[in-house]
Amino acid sequence: MEMENLNFNILASNVKLFTNISSDCLGSMLQCLGAKTVSYRKNEIILMIDDSIESLGIVLDGSVLISSEDFMGIRSIITVIEKYDIFAEAYVCANITKSPVTITALDNCRIMWLKFPRIIQTCNKACQFHSRLIENMMNLLAIKNYQMHQKLEILSKRTLREKILTYLHLNSVKMKSKTFNIPLSRNELADFLNADRAALSRELGKMKEEGIIDFSLNSFKILH
Amino acid sequence: MEMENLNFNILASNVKLFTNISSDCLGSMLQCLGAKTVSYRKNEIILMIDDSIESLGIVLDGSVLISSEDFMGIRSIITVIEKYDIFAEAYVCANITKSPVTITALDNCRIMWLKFPRIIQTCNKACQFHSRLIENMMNLLAIKNYQMHQKLEILSKRTLREKILTYLHLNSVKMKSKTFNIPLSRNELADFLNADRAALSRELGKMKEEGIIDFSLNSFKILH
DNA sequence: AATAGTCTGTTGCATTTGCAACAAACATAT
DNA sequence: ATATGTTTGTTGCAAATGCAACAGACTATT
Numbered sequence A, B: 001m002e003m004e005n006l007n008f009n010i011l012a013s014n015v016k017l018f019t020n021i022s023s024d025c026l027g028s029m030l031q032c033l034g035a036k037t038v039s040y041r042k043n044e045i046i047l048m049i050d051d052s053i054e055s056l057g058i059v060l061d062g063s064v065l066i067s068s069e070d071f072m073g074i075r076s077i078i079t080v081i082e083k084y085d086i087f088a089e090a091y092v093c094a095n096i097t098k099s100p101v102t103i104t105a106l107d108n109c110r111i112m113w114l115k116f117p118r119i120i121q122t123c124n125k126a127c128q129f130h131s132r133l134i135e136n137m138m139n140l141l142a143i144k145n146y147q148m149h150q151k152l153e154i155l156s157k158r159t160l161r162e163k164i165l166t167y168l169h170l171n172s173v174k175m176k177s178k179t180f181n182i183p184l185s186r187n188e189l190a191d192f193l194n195a196d197r198a199a200l201s202r203e204l205g206k207m208k209e210e211g212i213i214d215f216s217l218n219s220f221k222i223l224h
Numbered sequence C: 001a002a003t004a005g006t007c008t009g010t011t012g013c014a015t016t017t018g019c020a021a022c023a024a025a026c027a028t029a030t
Numbered sequence D: 001a002t003a004t005g006t007t008t009g010t011t012g013c014a015a016a017t018g019c020a021a022c023a024g025a026c027t028a029t030t
Helices: A008-014 A023-032 A089-093 A117-121 A130-155 A160-175 A186-193 A197-209 B008-014 B023-032 B089-093 B117-121 B129-155 B160-175 B186-193 B197-209
Strands: A036-040 A045-047 A056-061 A064-069 A075-081 A102-105 A109-114 A179-181 A213-216 A219-222 B036-040 B045-047 B056-061 B064-069 B075-081 B102-105 B109-114 B179-181 B213-216 B219-222
Touching (some): A008 A023, A075 A130, A075 A186, A075 B129, A089 A130, A089 B129, A130 A160, A130 B075, A130 B089, A130 B129, A160 A179, A160 A197, A160 A219, A186 A197, A197 A213, B008 B023, B023 B129, B056 B089, B075 B129, B075 B186, B089 B129, B117 B129, B129 B160, B160 B179, B160 B197, B160 B219, B186 B197, B197 B213
Antiparallel strands (some): A036 A109, A045 A102, A056 A109, A064 A075, A064 A102, A213 A219, B036 B109, B064 B075, B064 B102, B179 B219, B213 B219
16 A cells, blocks of 8 residues: 555545545545555557456556557557546446556656456445445446447447548537647547548648648647 | 326346336336336437437337437438337436437337436435446446447448448357348448448448358358 | 748549449248 | 349449658757
8 A cells, every 4th residue: 555645635636436425434434455566658558458356546647548459459448547437347237357548658657557347246235435435436437338338439420531520529528628638649549539540631631622631740620 | 298008027137227116116206207118110310410409319129210410411321229228318317418310110019218317316316226227327328338338349340341340240150150130221231331321232242242241142051 | 041841732644433224033921 | 923122242433541651840969
C-alpha cells in the first residue's frame, strides 16, 4: 500500500466509481480492494495483450491508450482513457482473465489498481460501500456501453469521409465547440478509424480544400 | 399485469438477469418492476428510434433485431437478440430516455418489459432481490460490453473479406463447429458488416471459388 | 552544427468497393 | 395459373482506398 500521497477527497469527488462514498470510508475500502498505485513513463506498455488481469485501473494522472493488434500486426486503437476514468472494468466484471487488449501510457501517468472481483467473491457483504460500489459500477458499465455504441456509429459509416465527419462531430459535441483539439496524432487517428494514414491525410486535405473543415496539427474546426 | 401464462421456473432458470433469484420471489419482484408482456408480429417495429424508453426488454419468444439509420437512410444492423436475452438495458441504466436505435421483431415474438429504473430510484432497498438484481445487471452489462468489443473487432478490419472471415469465425466459435447457420439474410448481413450487398455477394462468391468457405443460403462451412 | 528520428503531407498505381441495373429462383397472394 | 414481390447472384463502371515511396518540417540528442 502506497497511499501516503493520495488525497481521498479528490478521489471521492472525481472518480465516478466512488460516487456517494464518503472520503472517510475510502481508506479502508481501498485497503479491502488491495489498492496499489503504480507509475509508468510515457509510451511504456502498461498491460500487454494476453497478460492476465485481476484488477481494474483508475487513471490518477496522465492518460492511457487501449488498442489491439490482429494477426497481420495491424494496430487498432479502441479508445483513450483520460484522468479519473477507469479501464479494464468490463473484463474483471465478466471474469475475463486474459487481456484482449494492449494498454499503453500516452503520457507519464499514475494508475491505481483495484482487485475489484474481491467485492463479489470474498468481501463481507455487510461493509457499507459494497452495494454502492456495485451500483456505481453498473452505471459506469452502462455509460461505457453507450460510448462503445458511439464508436460503432463511427465505424459503421461506409466511407472514410463519413467516418472522419462523425468522429469530428462527436468531438465537437463533447467539447461543446466547433473548434477543438483531438487527443490523437494522425497515425493514431488512422488506427482509430481503421484506415490508412495516407488516405486519411488525403481525405482531410480534400475536406479542407472544399471548405468543410479547417485544421492544423491537432486543432480542428468544423466550418460547414 | 398479464402473467397468467408465465412459468416462473422457466424464467428463473433461463433469464440471466434472474440468476440466483428464487422463482418464489419472482412474482412479487415482477410486480414491483411493473412487468408487462406484449406480443409482436414478425417484422413489426417494437421501438422506433427517438421513442422514449423507460423499460428494458426480455425476449420470451422469438428474436429481435437492433438497428439504426443515418441521415442518408443507410441502415446499420447492430445485433440480434435471441430468446431469454435482454435489450435496452444499457439505456435504462445510463438514464438515456430517447432510444438511439430501432428494434424490430425478426419472428413473431413476446417481450416482457421491466421498469428497471424503479429498482434504483424508488424501490425499498430492503427487498431481498434488490442487490442481487443489480449485481446480475452489472454482470450482464460487462458481458455485453465484451460482445460489443467483438463487433468492433469485426468492423475494425480494413477489407470486406477480413470482415466476413472474422464474422464467420466468431460464429463458428460460438456454435463450436465449422459448419453452422447464420441468423441473417444476405441483405441483413451486408447491413451488419456495413457493406454493399452486391459487394458482399461478390466477395462470398470469390471465397467459395478459392476454396476458403462453402455456403448455401444461410448455411456456412469454413473449409481452410 | 550535425545527425537521427518522428510526424505529416503528397502522389502514382493497383485493388477494392459502392452503385446501378438486370436476371434467375423462390414465395405469396389473388 | 397468373401476377407480384422478395431474395440472391452477376457484372460494368466509376469512385474510394490501400500501399509504397518520397519530401519537408520539426524535435531531440550528441
